[in-house]
Amino acid sequence: MIPAPRFTDSVADLPTHKFGPSSLTWWGIIGFMVIEGAAFGLAFAAYFFLMGHEQGWPPEGRQAPDVLAGTLFTILILLSEIPNTMIKKAAEKRDVPAIRMLMPLLVAIGAVLLVIRGFEFNSLNCRWTDDAYSSIIWALLLLHTTHILTDWVDTIVLWLLMRTNLGWDGRRLVDTDENCLYWRYVWLLWLPIYLMIYWVPRL
Amino acid sequence: MNEPPEVREEDERLAKEREKLARDGPQLKGAKLEARLERTWHRPPGILGWLATVDHKEIGRRYIVTALLFLAAGGFLALLMRLQLARPDSNLISAQRYNELFTMHGSTMMFLFAVPVMEGVAVYIIPLMLGTRSTAFPRLNAFSYYMYLFGGLLLWGAFALNIAPDIGWFAYTPLSGPQFSPGKRADIWAQMITFTEISALAAAVVLVCTILKTRAPGMTLARMPLFAWAMLVVAVMIIFSMPAVALASSMLISDRLVGTQFYNSWEHGDALLWQHLFWFFGHPEVYIIFLPATGFVSVIVETFCRRPVFAYPVVVLALVSTGILAFGLWVHHMFATGLPRVGYSFYTAASMTVAIPTALQIFCWLATMWDGRPRLQVPMLYVIGFIITFVIGGLTGVIIASVPLDLQLHDTYFIVAHFHYVLIGGAVFPLLGILTYWYPKITGRMMSDTLGKIGFWTIFLGFQLTFFPMHLSGLLGMPRRVYTYPAGLGLELPNLLSTIGAFVVASSVVLFVINGLVSLYRGAIAPANPWGATSLEWATSSPPPVYNFAHVPVVESRTPLWDIAGELPVVTGLRVDEKEILLTTVVAATPDLREPVPAASLWPFITSIAVAIFFIASIFSPWAVVFGAIPSAIAIIAWFWPKEMKREPEPVIT
Amino acid sequence: MSSRFRASLLILGVAATALAACNREERHSRAKPIGETVPTGQSPDTIFPGSTTAQPLDARASLYDNNAPALSEGQFLYTRMNCVGCHSHGGGGMGVALMDDEWRYGGRLDQIAASIAEGRPNGMPAWRAKLTDDQIWKLAAYVRSLSGQPSKDVVNSRADAMSATSPATLTPREPVRSSDSAQQ
């Protein structure tokens, strides 16, 4: 009843991992990026929707956030792309020692970023309960902080992994490569948020 | 390269080992191969193994059964509501309880039945249809089921504890906000949303990756079964629409728990923000439920008309364009909110445009029947019932797309009639048809034909009796969501008819369940391909072995099993000592990678427990967000920590 | 009630949740039997600031003090009966502050109810004639919640109005001074 097999060719010599769109996890990560992108996009839409029927933005009686902490954060997260790219390249070149050397740097940067983020919450000049404006900028900042946090933890875990001999496993190198991809996404997301929180209210 | 010597030696040793690795092929086939694969793929025994399974067939079965249970529960609530509405000024059910009933009914049907059941069917059948051994990310798949289950239990547990939400499935602010919904009812609703929407998103990612990357060699996008196309579109729609309701409900719950002001119009917020976000999700949601059903219809029509669906490219384009247009319609749920009228005309046009692809699809099915040789077996009967019923719903949809008409009909029983014609006629009928159709593949036995036919006619006629009169109740001025109505408005007769019809429908559902259960033990043993169908799920035994296919099949046309001369072309060379599937390229489906499949694991289950505690606790204290996140994070890390402490023997190819 | 709830929570979570569900979410829309009244133990002339009375807590308090719908109806009355006029949103003004820890005439639910019903010196009018006992109890429950007394899961974070105070779900529970030991 089940049709008999007619053997064509063999896939025995195929590899078990490649970088980029061939990798299954690459598609998974893209999927989750799109999900988060959609969520952020809608949050942005909500921000401009609320801004849309206001005379002043921020609403009168409120002052816009102080830009210092946010700007520091932006500069640092942009700089973090340098070690990030180096790690990505190293992963593709299977240069494990370089990865082992660079990853702690990325982890450290992440830690500093989180500290600065703390100061950012302090420099918003409002509490989330004050009004819808305050609520939405708190929400944006919080949403992005969760992304920093999750990718930071992920980076730490990968770092520990790379320090073992497992680091030489091609599949782990693909993971590293894709973690770098995700970090890029995280700082790309930040740029519009930075503008919306710190500069749109100053227009 | 620059690895240290011990690593290089290790690699060479592994490379030698690789030569000895067991692969399927001419030298290893038949019973011997099946025994080896059985050993490799079977999950650990016992209750723990049951919780740890990552087999898409087991998970799919659980999805389907759970969803059908919620369907029964939601339907039971509908019966209670119909009893209350059978007579005017009835005091059978109190206002508060009735409001809980329709909230539970709507939320259950939309979030706990309609979407999950479609995902469940897809999770079960798609890998078989595509000729692969597993879904992508099987652990994520398991996780998504558990999240869904816990979300459902949360909602119904609350109902049992008399804290059911009473804000409608749409939860409009400010009624659902802190001031007008005191207590926890609304928070429970919002967290149920969080559960189901995480589950749906996870399932969507699994399906997209499965459909794009694990198709059998030769199954180009242009040869992909229409059901796979439908699910691909649906999964992408879920990915774009679900975040909207996630965002909206998070804003709602933070308004309620920590006093944010998103929906407070006195503090620069806006009650309509909720409606925009909710319907940006809520309208695509309807198509997320309907498009899989069109996939079912295509499958059934193809098999029972004995020819491929007419104008395949048109159907595919129709699916895609529906998926895109669905995101441009949400405002037609808000015509009465007083937004600028000119904008409304645009949404009228858009809402009408979306009728065109659907009309074309319907034509293609009818053309297939015309051109083919229809066999009127039970699944085909459901397709005919689908067309007769759904088209009415589609046309009333055109009617309410018009602003002046909608301003009268909006939020009346006319709408209730409309969307039940669309959702029951358009989704549940094909679902019942496809369950009858795939039942032998899933269980290995056929469903009773006579019971099936009786069941079809009772549900078809009962449905018309229930919902056709609702058009009339609406036009006679009966608004939705009222727990009673006064005598003398002419509403008595239509409501009584609806109530009677509801019980007819219920009885036929019971009949379907009985048929399903009896056939499980008494049904005729099903051969591998009882319907003489053409897609790959019929190329393996019924029920399929845990590894789906002994060899990975190769596809050479759009109708593989109809075009092979006796022998099914296959590729060989996958490992049999490790779980492995074949990845192919996205468009041309040429073999690309051998992907190791993760073993069964308890971590997805443990993670879902941690996350469930996290979410439910956060209803009662915002601090739970902080404390709950930690165990969840630990569980997730444990889940993703690579289990194989021995390294993969292949070189990297960049 | 709330203490009993917590105790039983430790013992048997599910049962407790059920209990909580029934009592905390139930709407007592049907008013109390005819003839029942707000406690009149302390009429204005026998009250002087700082007095404490060692009477047991009125049994009916448990119907209101941790009941979400009761609190929100109290909130409705608080604004619509214009308590805001004197007491503002609890911060006080012409009238005393209600969100601090000081209770001149007792911070216990039945004592607050008595204060509302009977009125107090220096301008607090008596509401007995204007509001039903049920309404007075609900109003008292809301007033008591202004200083964070009830458990956090029955209070509203905010009203749909100008935000005057920080969310009730986040207000710390004030200790109750110059009240009596029956306070939970």
Added chain:
Amino acid sequence: MSRRTRAAAVALLFTGACSIQHYQSTFSDAAVEVRQFNILFVIFLVICAIMYLAVIAFLVAGLVRRRRRLANVMEDGRHHESDPLLRTALIGWGVVVGTGLVGLAIASFIADRSMANAAASEKLSITLTANQWWWDVRYNSADSSKTLRTANELHLPVGVPVRIILNSNDVIHSFWVPSLAGKQDLIPGRQNDISITPTKIGIYRGQCAEYCGAQHAHMALVVNVDSYADFLKWWRHQLQPAPPPATPLALAGYNFVTGRNCSACHAIAGTPASGTVGPDLTHLASRRTIAAGTMPMGKGNLYGWVADPQSLKPGSKMPTIALEPDELHAVVAYLETLK
């Protein structure tokens, strides 16, 4: 036209649907707006019916047609062929559906425009404020002595375009009088309006059409469309303050209502009772219903409502007041004088 429209609508969809009272039904021609609705509705109905019949005809034909010995099916090995005629038919079908929809869209757009234009010329302005679960009605007038407040009942002069301004005090409600016009939401923090030009004297019933909480089902309002003369008569009468109590029983009631609980929430013009939480009671007895259409006005229902509103309309903001029997008699006796 619209009578035929209605007939046609009924004949087409639900035979015999019109054999009953229509004071809350869209099958009506009591206003310009609803008439336009009916015309448009029938146009849509006809075109949709034609499309539906086409589909069903094709379905039946496809199932019953007699087939050539060799069909384009798998058994005959021709399943990759298909009837060339069908391709042209597909295109034809696409064109037909497309044009049909375009036509409907245009018809809808025209109707929408003309309604908007009708709205332009407004003579009478009313402010309707929704509350859980009753309607607060205010007739606006430049002269403040002429603005009048009532509840749960609208009186409109026939033939006069009226603009109703819609607000809400709490949650979202929706104003809907099916026999006169479509609905419009009342949204807290926003202001909507709707224009109606009644063309037929009569009594119509409207109902809140957006779920607004426990008693959503009991939030109706009555619309009286009167001749202009009758409307003015009603108007002048409503501007009068409440008459002083005549009988001693009514006096007792007056004292209770103005001195006790009632006055905390209700206002009665010409008396100390000036609460704004509940409906204005000045001419309560002249209205057709009690508690926003929950029950018809009458002595018995008044007794029931005053004695125990919470079991008649559970959750309503009107508390059950522990009245002694004599108080109850007195209160009802007084309320009955508020004609």
